[in-house]
Amino acid sequence: MIPVRGACRPLARNHLKLKPPSPQDPQALKSSRICIMPNNETPQDYITRMLSFLGTNDPMEVLRSTAVRIQALMTGRSPGELARKPDPSKWSVGEIVAHLADAEIVTAWRLRSILAANAVPLQPFDQNAWASAFRYRDADPFGSLQLFEVNRSANLALLARVDPALHANYGMHGERGKETIEHLMRLYAGHDLNHLSQIERLLAT
Numbered sequence: 001m002i003p004v005r006g007a008c009r010p011l012a013r014n015h016l017k018l019k020p021p022s023p024q025d026p027q028a029l030k031s032s033r034i035c036i037m038p039n040n041e042t043p044q045d046y047i048t049r050m051l052s053f054l055g056t057n058d059p060m061e062v063l064r065s066t067a068v069r070i071q072a073l074m075t076g077r078s079p080g081e082l083a084r085k086p087d088p089s090k091w092s093v094g095e096i097v098a099h100l101a102d103a104e105i106v107t108a109w110r111l112r113s114i115l116a117a118n119a120v121p122l123q124p125f126d127q128n129a130w131a132s133a134f135r136y137r138d139a140d141p142f143g144s145l146q147l148f149e150v151n152r153s154a155n156l157a158l159l160a161r162v163d164p165a166l167h168a169n170y171g172m173h174g175e176r177g178k179e180t181i182e183h184l185m186r187l188y189a190g191h192d193l194n195h196l197s198q199i200e201r202l203l204a205t
Contacts, residue, residue: 050190059189
C-alpha cells in the first residue's frame, strides 16, 4: 500500500458508522489509527495491518459503503485537488481511486477462480508497476470510481448468489498463502478503509 509518514492519525468515521474502539480491545483500538509501516513490510505484516483497519466492523457493510463514501468525498472537488500529490513518491486521490478500480478487477477474478475451483493459485501483482504502466496519473477519477462501483456491486451480488458453503473455499496466494473467501472480504474491507483515510487526509489539506 501507499507508505504513510508521520505520526499515527485518527481514522475518520464519517459516512460509515464505525464502532468506536474500546481500550479493552487492542485490535479495535489499532483499527482507529493510521500508523507508519516500514517499506520492508512482510506479507503477514500487510495482512495484520489491513485487518487492523477493519477491527470489529462488519466487512460487508464496509464493502457496500465504500463507493458512496468516495463519491461524497470527491464531489465538488476540482481536477487540481484530485490530482494533487503531497510529494512525488505518494499517490494523488485520482491515483488511489484508479488503484481501487484495478484492485476490484483483480478481486473479481480471484473470487470467481476460488468459488469455481477450491485451492486455486492466486497470482500477486505489483501495484506500483500497474500505476506506472497504466498511467494512473492520467486516469479520470470519476471514470475510475464508476469502474470500481460497477465491479464492486457485481462482486457483492455474486457472493450473495452462490451457495454460502463456497465462501469457505480458498486460494493459494503467491505471497500470502491460503486465503478463504471470508478472509479476503475482511482483508479487502480493511484495504478500503486504509485508502479512504488517505483520500480524506489528502482532501483535508
